[in-house]
Amino acid sequence: MNNPLLDFSDLPLFDQIRPEHVTPALDALLADAETALSTVTAPEFPAQWAAIAGVLDIATEHLGRAWGAVSHLNSVADTPELRTAFNAVLPKVTEFWTRLGADERLYAKYKAIDPASLNAEQKQAHKNAMRNFVLGGAELTGVDRERFAQIQERQAELAQKFSENALDATDAFAYYAAEAELEGVPDDVRQTALAAATAEGKEGHKLTLKMPCYLPVMQFAKSSGLRQVLYRAYVTRASDQADGESVKFDNSALIREILALRQEEAKLLGYVNFGEVSVVPKMAESPRQIITFLRDLAKKARPYAERDVADLREFAAKNLGIPDPQPWDWPYISEKLKEARYAFSEQEVKQYFTAPKVLAGLFKIIETLFEVSIRLDSAPVWHPAVAFYRIERGSDLVGQFYLDQPARAGKRGGAWMDDVRARWLRPDTGRLQTPVAHLVCNFADGVGGRPPLLTHDDVTTLFHEFGHGLHHMLTKVNERDVSGISGVEWDAVELPSQFMENFCWEWDVLKHMTAHVETGEPLPRTLFDKMTAAKNYQSGMQTLRQIEFALFDMLLHTEHDPSRDFMPLLDLVRAEVAVLQPPAFSRTAHTFSHIFAGGYAAGYYSYKWAEVLSADAYAAFEETVGKDGSPNVETGRKYRESILEAGGSRPAMESFKAFRGREPSLDALLRHQGMA
């Protein structure tokens, strides 16, 4: 029993976990969970919430925590040995969770629970569990049940193939440009392209469709001809319009089959279309409501988007000698206008954001607004750079978190929040378990003994992830499956994270969390003003672009007949929404992985939806801000109690209304993005 993954007495023993512990521990925990499932589904076992939780939830929580620790290490401290161990166990763990979610015996047991025996939190958790069983096909019988399972399996295959085609089509393209064609392209991009061509024994510079190459070429290359070549290849990826050999990656047939299967799945579940299925576990009430929301927002953004285009046309004609811009000219014109209007460099901004100063500023806001204190603590960690903190209110421990800031080899890119354990009144010990979170970033290390310097984007990311972390850690819910972010609707889960981002644009906040790395001076107001002005550059166009995707997605899964071609629908949506009409050969749907290979089918609107919520929530702070610019503590308390503490224990709309006293409105978002 000296396997650290099987020690659940307190925090994970990250410093002791080795690859050889993974398989034995997970095998044991999977066997325990299997036994627990058999126990609670036996005919004689009582259909009582606490009785089931006391056996099954204890076993699944241990499994989840141990697997969480392994997955975490796989993400932040990857080694070949750990990866092998992880991959060996992954299919077994996935298979167990999938089977648990559709177990008809367990569904029957939950169904037999008397709702009158449940407290409010348990009622919500029970409701969610029942809903998930139904959407997982647990009510189906006979041939329908078999067909439902086949559809799921086929959909997984198609999604995988869709991604592979998109990736392979991107990788298949290369253009070897001569030095003379690359005027305007940044040096680092050129050097990488030269090295790539040389490595293949080819002449020139190898340009690809991958973002770090494609984007700067489109933004900076002076040659319209070169941009045209890349643009055409990019927007025809994985489609019938692709050139030559690449047409073999065409996703058209896959898309048609995916849409038909989703329609069939919806019918089996008793819904008219997949859009109706998608909204069941979400905050939005119906596809109709979402479509109206998107069209309403489009109408408000349109005048601003039209002005953006007019500005670009005028600038292109007057300053760049491009009187009739083509689709591949817009990113270039856009970048040139941006430079002309808001000249300042990210490099200059970075000098003011040192990591320790930013972190201190962030902690100060959290402590003031949410009436807690954050203190450095210690715990077993996976790397010396990791810090561990505790959040307290008075003498009470509220939660704890690991903060892993620097990028390093073996650590996955990006930033994220993950849970280590949830707040839970444990049915086995009867004691309250406090929540613990991971906060992971990938910031550049400090050089020459100086502290790490963050870009303003890094700072925003840090605040965003802390928003998720606070949602997880400040909850007051005692029921595991609805505590913190658990059970929160998908289209509302980004509210607390995007909410926190707003502070990164407040002068009164920024001036206290900046100090020039050499002089110690705070960020100059003039530089801040330039940053703010640039923030809303082309927000009208960007909003319409997002709405074009979201509206196409929702109409595709509601009004569209899957037996017909989907391109005419995309053309209609573009004609309705876009201010710059793409050329007829453009096939952006064919690489729309969010909805064809990700979890966003009939859900892409969630991005804009949550933005409306977070902007409107933040407006409550703008309305009550003090004369000295400090946020109002009363408002902070109300926000904390209504939204953060309630977690998933009630519908997000109820939480929002408890905070704002009304339903969300578009006004704050439009104002924040300069469209009011």
Ligand SMILES: [Zn+2]
């Ligand atoms: Zn997020």
